[in-house]
Structures are given as C-alpha cells and as structure tokens.
Amino acid sequence: MRTRSLRAFRVLVGSAFVVVVAMMVWTARPHPPVSVHKARPAPSTEPRPPQGLVPDPIDGQLVPYQLAARRPIAVIIDNFTQARPQWGLSAASRVYEAITEGGITRYLAVFAEKDADRIGPVRSVRTQFLDYALEIDAGVAHVGGNADALALIQQLPIVNLDEFRYAAAFRRIPAPHVAFEHTVFTSTAALRGVIDQRVGVEGVAAAPERWKDDAPAARRPAAGSVSIAFSLPEYAVKWTYEPAANDYARTLGGVPDTDAATGQALTAKSIAIAVVSRTHGRTVIGEDTWTFADIGSGPAWVLQDGVVVPGTWRKQSRADRLRFFDGAGREIAFDRGPQWVEIIPPEVSPTFSP
Numbered sequence: 382m383r384t385r386s387l388r389a390f391r392v393l394v395g396s397a398f399v400v401v402v403a404m405m406v407w408t409a410r411p412h413p414p415v416s417v418h419k420a421r422p423a424p425s426t427e428p429r430p431p432q433g434l435v436p437d438p439i440d441g442q443l444v445p446y447q448l449a450a451r452r453p454i455a456v457i458i459d460n461f462t463q464a465r466p467q468w469g470l471s472a473a474s475r476v477y478e479a480i481t482e483g484g485i486t487r488y489l490a491v492f493a494e495k496d497a498d499r500i501g502p503v504r505s506v507r508t509q510f511l512d513y514a515l516e517i518d519a520g521v522a523h524v525g526g527n528a529d530a531l532a533l534i535q536q537l538p539i540v541n542l543d544e545f546r547y548a549a550a551f552r553r554i555p556a557p558h559v560a561f562e563h564t565v566f567t568s569t570a571a572l573r574g575v576i577d578q579r580v581g582v583e584g585v586a587a588a589p590e591r592w593k594d595d596a597p598a599a600r601r602p603a604a605g606s607v608s609i610a611f612s613l614p615e616y617a618v619k620w621t622y623e624p625a626a627n628d629y630a631r632t633l634g635g636v637p638d639t640d641a642a643t644g645q646a647l648t649a650k651s652i653a654i655a656v657v658s659r660t661h662g663r664t665v666i667g668e669d670t671w672t673f674a675d676i677g678s679g680p681a682w683v684l685q686d687g688v689v690v691p692g693t694w695r696k697q698s699r700a701d702r703l704r705f706f707d708g709a710g711r712e713i714a715f716d717r718g719p720q721w722v723e724i725i726p727p728e729v730s731p732t733f734s735p
Contacts, residue, residue, distance in 0.1 A: 406430040433491050439493035439517060440474035440650075440715035441592035448494040452540070454572050455519035457510065458488040459502040461576070462615050465633070466562045469497035470647055471719075472569075479509045479724035480659075484612025484667045491519060491523060501566035503544065503551065509659075509724065512699045515539055522572050524551070524565050528664035529672070537699070540576065547575050583731045591714035595627045595650075596686035605687045607652065608732040609723055618723070620652050622687045628718070629684065650718030651685035653705055655694040659726050673724065681705050682731065685716045686717040689733050 434443040439453055443494050453474075458467055460478075467488075467716065474493040479489045489510040490500070506526035511533055514521045520540035525531070534541055544551045550571040553564050605622040620629040631638040631647045638647045656679045659671045681694040691705040703722070705713045725731070 398566070398605055420615055436590075436592055437474065437494045437589065437719070439491055440472070440719060441590060441715060442494060443717070444494045451573075452492070452576060453517050453518075453519040454492040454542075454569055454576075455510075455514045455521050456490050456492070456500050456567065456572075457504050457506050457521070457523040458484045458490050458500070459563055460488060460506040460616070460633075461563060462634070463559050464639040465505075466639045467501065468566065468641045469500035469664045471643055471645060471721055472497040473719065475720045475722065476649075477510060477513050477722045477724060479507075479673070480611055480726065481507050481509075482670065482671070485614060486616050489513060489521075491517065496569040497642065498568045498570065499554075499566050500568060502563045503565045503567055504562070506534065507670070508533050508655075509671065509675065510540065511537060512675050512696070513703060513722075515699050516702050520572060522550075523565055527668045528666050529668075529670055533624050542572055542575060543714075550575050551576070579657075591712055592717050593714040596688075598624070598627075599625060602687040604735070605684070605689070606734045607654070607682075607684055607689070609654070609725060609729065610732075611725070611729060620649070620684065620721075622684075623648075627686060627716070631721075643726060648719065649721045650716040651683065651720050652723065653694075653715075653720065654682045654684075654723045654725060654731055655705075656680040656727055657694075657702070657724050675703075675724075681706075682733075683713050683715075 400537055405495060433445060435446050435449045436442070436443050437449045458470070471491055471713045472492060472495040474495065475488040475491040477489040477693055478486055487504060487507065503522060503524050506521065506523035508530045511530065515537055520542045521534070522542040524544040526534070542550065544565060551565055551567045554566050555564050601624040609622050610612045611618065617634060619632045622629055628648045628650050631649065639645060640647060656674050657673050657675045658679070662670050662672060664670050676698060678693050678695040683690045683691050683692065690707050690713060692705060692713065694703060694705050696703045707713055
C-alpha cells in the first residue's frame with residue numbers, strides 16, 4: 382500500500398510539474414491581446430537624414446553636426462553699382478535684401494555651413510537688418526553704421542563684429558574706378574577667428590525652420606518669375622524659375638547677377654517676400670534713415686518649386702524667428718538650399734509671371 386501510494390504521489394507531483402512548466406512556456410510566448418487592443422502609431426513620413434547628418438538651421442542642408450552647431454556669420458554687403466559683382470554671395474545660406482537710403486538696397490548675407498575666403502564689399506549696418514540677425518544668433522560683420530543702428534546694436538545681445546573694433550579681420554582691396562568705401566572685404570575664416578577667441582564657437586540654438594524635399598520633376602511648372610522694382614532701374618530684381626534645377630536665377634538691373642568669386646549667376650531654392658512698413662526719420666546726428674516695423678505681421682509671398690504661395694509673415698518679437706504662413710494659416714516648409722528674403726515696403730508691388 383505504501384509503495385502504491387508513494388508511486389501515485391510521484392505521478393501526481395510529476396503531472397503538476399509538467400502543467401507548471403507548460404504554463405510558464407505559454408505565458409512567456411508572445412500572444413495577441415485578448416480584450417485590449419492598442420493601435421500602433423502610424424509610421425513617420427518624414428525622411429530620416431543619413432546617419433551623422435542634421436539639417437543646418439539656416440538653410441536645411443544636411444550637414445555634420447559640427448557645421449550645423451556653428452554660430453552663423455551675417456555680413457552687411459554693399460549693393461551700390463560700383464560694388465558689383467560682389468564676392469562670396471554664392472556661399473551664403475540666406476540673404477536678406479532691403480532698402481537703406483536713396484533707394485539703394487543692401488544685403489545681410491548669412492554664412493552657415495559654407496565658407497568663403499573673400500566676402501564683400503562690406504558696408505555699414507542699418508537697423509532693418511539687426512532683428513533678423515538676432516533671431517539666428519548671428520555674429521554681424523559691418524563697417525560702422527548710422528547712429529541708430531550703432532546705438533541699437535549695443536542694446537541687443539548681438540555679437541558685434543565691427544571693422545572699427547576688429548580691423549585685423551578685414552582688408553582693403555582697391556580696384557580701378559572704385560571709391561574707397563567700396564573696397565573693404567573679409568572672410569568667414571577671419572570672422573570665425575574673432576568669434577573663437579572673443580565669444581565662443583557655438584551660439585544659441587535658433588527655433589528650427591520647417592524643411593521639405595523638392596517637388597518631383599513631373600509637378601514642376603515650365604516657367605515662372607517675379608520682378609521687384611525696389612527703386613531705380615539699377616536696383617530692379619528679377620528671379621526666373623529654372624525647372625530642371627528647381628531653383629531661381631537672379632538678375633539685377635537687367636543683367637545676370639553673378640558672384641565675382643565664381644563668375645556664376647546667383648541662384649536660390651526659395652524666395653520669400655515680406656511687405657514691411659517703414660517710417661522715415663533722422664538719426665540724432667541728422668542722418669537720413671528708415672525704421673522698419675518688422676515686429677508683427679504683414680502680407681507675404683513664398684516662391685519655390687515654381688509655385689507662388691501668397692500668405693503672411695509673422696515675427697512676434699525681436700528674437701522670434703521670421704515665419705511665413707499660407708492663406709490657410711499653415712506655416713510654410715521651405716526647400717533645402719539657399720534662400721533669399723526680400724524685404725519690401727508697401728509702396729513696392731512684386732510682379733509675378735505667369
């Protein structure tokens with residue numbers, strides 16, 4: 382009896398052991414949920430950049446992090462007729478164009494991931510460029526400025542790369558029949574050398590832009606252009622769409638606008654036009670000047686992929702990023718590549734074709 386009972390007990394224990402092991406194996410295996418169903422998130426449609434690359438905050442180009450983290454360099458560049466063709470503009474990631482005095486336009490050229498060994502001619506700064514430099518935490522290179530701009534630049538947290546302060550970063554290159562004020566040049570290496578020693582390489586991270594890929598070739602129109610008559614014929618700008626490259630070629634004063642460094646015509650992936658009101662005045666020392674109301678919002682157009690998108694620009698504060706929105710209030714994503722931002726007063730109306 383004892384042997385039989387012991388044998389029965391062993392069989393019972395063995396069976397229980399088998400059941401326990403089977404349960405452990407069953408619970409360890411993945412099983413579909415019985416009563417609770419969680420939907421998986423939809424896969425992201427945003428293309429992932431190649432490993433080790435990030436979008437540059439100024440033009441969206443995919444670059445190594447070390448380049449994207451550099452403080453941008455913004456240079457005030459002359460656009461007087463004697464200053465043309467300018468040097469280094471084809472290496473700029475973004476260029477702002479605005480009227481200074483007498484209908485003459487001037488540029489704020491922002492250099493991000495690309496470098497240029499000759500930039501200029503460099504001219505004096507005006508207030509209408511400072512808020513755009515501030516929002517991207519750029520070092521601003523210039524040769525002095527009017528009294529309003531020099532006073533404002535001291536009040537703002539801007540890295541001030543004035544030629545009168547850092548003369549070694551600039552050089553005079555005279556040319557026949559060119560006035561003395563149109564002969565100052567610099568380079569990204571020289572300006573970054575000043576920043577490295579005096580300020581620090583990395584700046585404050587700017588609010589990110591929205592970027593997108595180029596439109597497929599099948600969706601690009603055959604032609605398109607915009608003309609902007611800033612003032613005199615010498616300062617008339619035209620951008621002509623080139624569908625094969627999906628960019629815009631620039632003419633200035635009726636002739637192709639070129640970079641003296643390369644001899645090639647200047648191009649841009651996108652053109653943003655912002656209508657910004659302005660007020661005429663005099664500085665404390667009697668200089669003729671304009672004050673632009675660049676905080677707030679106003680009419681705008683964005684040209685890219687051969688298409689014109691009307692909408693508005695918005696800038697909530699000096700340090701806030703200039704943003705562009707379509708007619709439905711959606712922020713516009715830009716093609717990766719060089720940008721031009723045309724700042725025009727209300728009395729200047731762009732002409733689009735077709």
